[in-house]
Amino acid sequence: MPSSDVPSSDVPCALDAFIAAQSFERPTVVLEIARLRAQYHRLKAGLGRAEIHYAVKANPEPRLIAALVGEGSGFDAASRGEIALCLAQGADPARISFGNTVKRASDIAYAHAVGVRLFAADSAAELDKIAAHAPRAEVYIRLLVGSCEADWPLSRKFGCDGAMALELLDYARALGLEPVGLSFHVGSQTRRAEMWAAPLAELAKTWKAAQAAGHGLSLLNIGGGFPAFYGEAIEAPCAYAGAVMAQIDSLFDAPTRVMAEPGRGLVAEAGVIVCEVLLVSQKSAQDSLRWVYLDIGRFSGLAETEGEAIRYPFETAKDGQAMGPCVLAGPSCDSADVLYEKRPVMLPLALAVGDRVLIRNTGAYTTTYSSVGFNGFPPLDVQVI
Ligand SMILES: Cc1ncc(COP(=O)(O)O)c(C=O)c1O
Structure with a gap:
């Protein structure tokens, strides 16, 4: 294992010394920014050309967001509050995607007004809202993937099936939006990279069908799912991310943009x-x-x-x-x-x-x-x- 890819849980850290020297009056989580930075670089090394958009919901601590802005990370925001938080820490709105598929119309209008250009959807009604409040925005359609081996599954509630995704790409275009790609979430805490194989194959089928239907898709958003160490063996972050990217390269004809949205795997x-x-x-x-x-x-x-x-x-x-x-x-x-x-x-x-x-x-x-x-x-x- 390259020394840069040692799990951060195995690296001696300032956290232990700090905790040992303090007394705490109530339950406290102590976060170490140097660890976060090191993990960002490990994941980035494995993800290569894929852009990281940190999933703010995993931990919206402002000092952590500011550190990630400093590292050049983009952000996946779930609400107006998370967008405002990222902007307040210096994030570029062009590097924030509004990834929740269930958005308040006034939040879409806010995002549009502050310069957010990329929005997720998995239904016609959500596309209607985006077209009304963020005209000509870029949109990606979230796919529901059936196979999931994650410890914390995110299946069922989000996404639509492949056939509906193709209809939504057409519908987005008819509304004057720019349908740029597809997204999915493999499920949070997917412990091994090989567990991505079946969901990625499902995604690739719809990606190819969309291209055949004349959609020149450019954005593949692979969501989160990168694991943290909770006692059961996981692959080291750089190797894991590299193995996911290798699967993408073998399944897709080089999408122009690949986006990953690690939350847990970056901050846990x-x-x-x-x-x-x-x-x-x-x-x-x-x-x-x-x-x-x-x-x-x-x-x-x-x-x-x-x-x-x-x-x-x-x-x-x-x-x-x-x-x-x-x-x-x-x-x-x-x-x-x-x-x-x-x-x-x-x-x-x-x-x-x-x-x-x-x-x-x-x-x-x-x-x-x-x-x-x-x-x-x-x-x-x-x-x-
Ligand atoms: C759209 C989206 N992206 C990314 C994530 C982060 O997932 P994880 O913490 O598994 O990396 C989530 C988690 O719910 C999500 O909903």
Whole structure:
């Protein structure tokens, strides 16, 4: 493995020294900008000619956005708020795409007014909105891909089938828009590059049919899906991205522009959550299974534990000691606030009230999933180094 392609989770970092030297009054995610920059370069090296448009939804921390502007990244925005955030950090509106297929008309008008030119759609009604509020804009059509092996699938809700995509390209042109390409999302946390093969083949079929129907498509938007390390082996970022690009090169006749929208794969490993144990208990004298309650839970940043889909790596100062299984739960008075029960988590038997717990690689999809005031708990705090 080239030294530039070591997973950032394996690189000694300033995060640990910073965390060790601090006390934290409430659950906090600490983000390290140097890690983010290093990961950007690893992905960029693998993606080659593809442009990176960071998916802001993964973590909209302004200092992180500013760092990515400095690296030359573009942005995938889901709303007016995310566009305004990127602009405030110095992003070029020509490098922002409005990638949500369900947009408020007034948000489209705002995006158009500030210079955003590229919009996503997966329906005729969305194209009507774009034509009315961003005349002559460039649009790409999002495809629904059937095959998905991701840990956090994004299938069903977004995209349309190939036949409808062809109709929408025609319809966009009839509305005076510029239909430039197609997009899809392979599903978030797609752990191996080979898992892209079937969805890319589906996409290529529609791409070729569109070209045969006279659409000179120039933009292939491959979305996100690049994985983070959560304890299960994943390919290193540069090799993974390179393998995805190799598949694209073998399936498509050199699209002029390839765009990738990594979210999780770019920011997850730049962050560590610091939290603490509130309680360790058992449900009866006969039941030896421990319940460990943390001061962070499903409603305060760990929403992706839903269905136990994303399994975060936990770390404590007692990890060298005897370990045992436990059910891990959050602090709120809601029985849905259980993080891992079907597959219990191994934690030290000596773990006690007040012990610090680190949750590694939690820079993505945590801060913004944190509820405001549920049960009176404050949202996840953020510190940036
Ligand atoms: C349109 C779009 N692009 C990119 C992403 C980022 O995906 P990931 O975090 O898997 O890289 C998402 C995630 O929901 C998305 O909706």
